Amino acid sequence: MRGGFEPAGRRVCATAAETNQLGRELGAALEAGDVVILDGPLGAGKTTLTQGIAAGLGVSGRVTSPTFVIAREHRSAVGGPALVHVDAYRMMGEGSSGDPLGELDALDLDTELIDAVVVAEWGGGLVEQIAGTYLLVTLDRTTLTEADPDSEARIISWELVGR
Numbered sequence: 018m019r020g021g022f023e024p025a026g027r028r029v030c031a032t033a034a035e036t037n038q039l040g041r042e043l044g045a046a047l048e049a050g051d052v053v054i055l056d057g058p059l060g061a062g063k064t065t066l067t068q069g070i071a072a073g074l075g076v077s078g079r080v081t082s083p084t085f086v087i088a089r090e091h092r093s094a095v096g097g098p099a100l101v102h103v104d105a106y107r108m109m110g111e112g113s114s115g116d117p118l119g120e121l122d123a124l125d126l127d128t129e130l131i132d133a134v135v136v137a138e139w140g141g142g143l144v145e146q147i148a149g150t151y152l153l154v155t156l157d158r159t160t161l162t163e164a165d166p167d168s169e170a171r172i173i174s175w176e177l178v179g180r
Contacts, residue, residue, distance in 0.1 A: 018152065022046035024177035029161070031170045036062045036156075039173060040069020043152075044134075047074060049098035052148040053136045057156030062171050063138045066156065067102055070136055076100045082138070090133070099133040150179040 018024070022043055030036040047053070047070065055063040064082045071080045075095035080102060091100040135148075154175040161170040 018051055019046045019048060025175065027172065027174040029170055029172055033062065033065050033169065036065045036171065037069035040066040041073040044070035044073020047134045049133060050131045051134045052151040054151055054153050055136065055138045055156065056153065058158060061156035061158040063156060067136050071100050074098065074100055074134060101133045101135045103135060103137040150177065153178050
């Protein structure tokens with residue numbers, strides 16, 4: 018990860034647009050070989066954050082939840098790394114080998130993982146096995162909505178692990 022994005026931090030994003038903007042900032046700092054693990058409940062904003070990361074990386078293609086396809090690859094439109102967007106929960110589901118790297122390799126992606134940025138939704142406890150260093154991003158949509166049920170806000174915290 019290039020400089021300009023703190024290796025650890027926390028931000029309250031009041032809207033989906035702010036979540037997307039944080040993703041853009043993160044995406045602009047990511048480099049080939051980086052692994053980002055997104056952890057948070059359903060509806061927390063993981064895909065919205067990934068859409069921002071994709072914009073910051075300058076990749077092509079519509080970024081949607083990888084739930085039904087397990088992984089999507091988005092090629093760079095600006096000569097940078099590709100984005101491999103993974104649903105780790107589905108990837109490591111019934112019938113998997115229990116080996117995240119093997120499961121990703123079995124997807125027969127066109128891009129080598131070391132040449133791409135990997136963003137894994139639901140990746141906590143699973144995908145960190147593919148990299149010695151990874152950025153763990155936690156999206157908390159519960160804390161602020163308990164205080165205000167009409168709130169769209171989420172608390173997003175991140176930490177570079179393993180360096």
